[in-house]
Amino acid sequence: MKLLAGNWKMNNTLEEGADLMEALIEGLSAEAVGDVRVVVSPPYLQLPQTVHALWENAHIAVAAQNGHAADGGAFTGEVSMAMLRDAEVDAVIIGHSERRQYFGETDQDVSDKVKSALKHQLIPIVCVGEVLEQRKAGTYLAETWAQLHAAFASVKPEDISDCVIAYEPVWAIGTGEVASAAQAQEVHAYLRAQMEATFGVSDMPILYGGSCKPSNAEEIFAQKDVDGGLIGGASLVAADFIELVRILKAS
Numbered sequence: 001m002k003l004l005a006g007n008w009k010m011n012n013t014l015e016e017g018a019d020l021m022e023a024l025i026e027g028l029s030a031e032a033v034g035d036v037r038v039v040v041s042p043p044y045l046q047l048p049q050t051v052h053a054l055w056e057n058a059h060i061a062v063a064a065q066n067g068h069a070a071d072g073g074a075f076t077g078e079v080s081m082a083m084l085r086d087a088e089v090d091a092v093i094i095g096h097s098e099r100r101q102y103f104g105e106t107d108q109d110v111s112d113k114v115k116s117a118l119k120h121q122l123i124p125i126v127c128v129g130e131v132l133e134q135r136k137a138g139t140y141l142a143e144t145w146a147q148l149h150a151a152f153a154s155v156k157p158e159d160i161s162d163c164v165i166a167y168e169p170v171w172a173i174g175t176g177e178v179a180s181a182a183q184a185q186e187v188h189a190y191l192r193a194q195m196e197a198t199f200g201v202s203d204m205p206i207l208y209g210g211s212c213k214p215s216n217a218e219e220i221f222a223q224k225d226v227d228g229g230l231i232g233g234a235s236l237v238a239a240d241f242i243e244l245v246r247i248l249k250a251s
């Protein structure tokens with residue numbers, strides 16, 4: 001399955017978010033999208049208007065950028081997976097490196113969130129990736145797999161097929177530095193093989209993320225084990241995101 005997800009992060013006013021969505025809807029007709037599953041992930045406050053804007057565009061799905069594992073309770077400032085589902089959100093990004101880096105999210109948090117997302121029929125988009133020191137030290141495969149293994153260790157294998165994996169080398173996120181196609185393919189193939197060997201599941205989409213944009217996407221999307229992208233910066237520019245969908249569709 002080919003999938004392109006746009007992570008808008010903490011950007012845009014309500015009006016700017018609505019304008020971006022309007023431009024995406026205009027450029028991403030069912031025909032333009034073809035067999036690519038498209039996901040947009042606005043900040044929480046923009047979720048209801050985005051869901052509403054997409055009511056007649058079932059070929060574009062909506063993801064939250066995070067969610068709390070508990071169904072409800074005294075967790076000031078948090079939003080539960082149950083609330084996201086109630087707001088008709090389809091998916092949720094879990095374990096983004098910015099959550100791990102700036103908000104102290106652990107592998108255990110990620111595991112709890114994946115379970116909660118599945119319980120509430122949200123598709124988890126699980127992010128993993130190594131930091132620069134691990135890349136340089138040559139431990140990136142083991143580090144990345146350790147994160148992924150922890151995320152799925154207590155999930156039933158039949159539920160894992162419903163999940164999406166995003167490999168996002170931390171050194172490439174928002175830095176302008178992109179992994180080479182060969183670097184992406186190496187990690188994707190490794191993670192897929194490990195998923196098959198450990199859980200008996202290897203058909204979930206594995207997305208690449210990290211400074212992916214129209215000028216570098218073609219080679220990356222052409223890789224056998226790259227099923228699409230999780231796009232940060234370029235997802236805020238409608239023309240770039242639409243072009244990325246076109247490139248993925250043609251890959």
Ligand code: PEP
Pocket residue numbers: 007168172173174175176209210211212230231232233234
């Ligand atoms: C991301 O944050 O998921 C991401 C891939 O960001 P960027 O494309 O800006 O590197």
